[in-house]
Amino acid sequence: MKYAVSSWIYADEPFGEIFNRLSRFGYDGIELVGEPERISVREIRTLLQSTNLKVSSILTWCIWGIPGRDMASPEREEREAALLYGKRCIDLAVDIGASIVVVLPAPAGRTAPVGNPKNPQLWKKARDLEWKLAVESIHKLAEYAHTSKITLALEPINRYETYLVTDVQSALMFLKDVGAPNLKLHLDTFHMNIEEANLNGAIQQAGDLLINMHISDSNRQPPGKGHTDFSALFYALKEVNYQGFLVLEPVPSGSDPLLMVNIPENIDLRDTFAQQSIQYLKQIERQLA
């Protein structure tokens, strides 16, 4: 397996330190948060060369509350801004030699249709409209990605972070509606623990559409600190002949992960978690081999 860490868990830490950490603990790559304005392509290229790491993927940072990142918004201007943002992330991927961009149909943190209608029938109607709008947005983005030879990976996230695409089943329906050959699937073990009836079954269902993965334990801590069965995960990944990265996102428990990773007494955990995660997973890999 190829291992990476998603850079968002290190907040505003300089890239030099992040690359150094991942290289030191034996990682193969890094997933970069999609903030094209804040990333120096030159700096990243230099670091990639000096550390020998690869960019596994670009993670679009579509968070509810950041304007211009909502592909499902009923407001045309918001959707157009989100589409433009997605295109800038694809450009970034091209510039730094990544081939995958992870996308969300609606921003993380928005758990109801815009306006959150109280009447269940109106709620359902608003939901169906947003689904259609998100399909249109992602379709356009996939066309743009196609000309740049980039593959998009759609991520289902859990019910507390979205309401639109929460599991493999709804993600596959979304993919079908979009109908673009370069739109594939991303899965996340933390979200799967909440939403999927069966981890193995979900991965089988995703099959060869699965091209990128986020990995953390059931409590979002490093693998080994919760109850997710990683042996079963590796077994399932082998069955579907998974060739992508395992992108780790281990964070301390708590209601606000971005706050938890920035608490001064948690800074040392950045090294500890990065090391524990890869050690634990490689040990399981060895046992299975």
Added chain:
Amino acid sequence: MKYAISNWIYGDEPVEQTFERLSRLGYDGIELMGEPKLYDPKQIRELCRTYGLQVLSIAGIYPWPTMERDLSNPDVQVRKYAINYLIECVDFAQSVESPVIIVVPSAVGKTSPVGNFGDEEEWIAASEREWKWAVQSVQEAAYHAAKKGICLAIEPINRYETFLINTCEQALKFIGEVNSDAVGIHLDSFHMNIEEPDPYSAIKHAGKRLLNVHIADSNRQSVGRGHIDFKSLLTALFEIDYHGSLALEPLPPVSDPYIAIRLKRYNHLKDIFAEESIRNLRKIENQIKESMA
């Protein structure tokens, strides 16, 4: 084990209809929403007799934002209202002969302390202050509960619903500080699946202090539709000699439970989920008993 269903999952269904369903499907009791004004205690006692059920627990309801039910709020007036609400629940529990009330010590959905914070240190400090206020509020409510012979059970809920108490370990620390015989712990299999490193150990750790349990599968649907290892959970409950109730909360497959319970197209699931949940749990319970015998 004693089986119940928590009736908030049925929205505004008339309570008699819920009693009828639970009685028909072999349940031992019901968990009632902690909304004393919604019920006539005399009617509830009659329904209990008619259908042969008990009120096994009261689920306190603490929806954020609220100025009336936030036990950890920095505003002393808000805390007073919240304590009074709990005292009303204690009286209600006594009037329907329920032994226990579930307490979430900071409102549900409140994922940050009240206020705006310049940095992480301020956030942590505010969170510690709310912890202390919550301890005081629960102490005061426990004083009244103890006099009436009612227990309060502190419920850890997952990170997306509260910032204060997410795990059994935190709840144990909390009740240690409250230090009242009338206060114990409530655990919920759905929340444990997210927060506990090992749900079996969490139950063992709670031990004698475990007063009430909520059951749903990992995706909050009925038992058997997710991946929770209920054999391991029930084994832990047998090992700690648990005599409380298992209050089920199986929800339809919709991300927002409050929308889910109001969507008419899921009405048919009420019977199906109630029936299969108790059937699956009883089966596991019998397997464990056989292997222990």
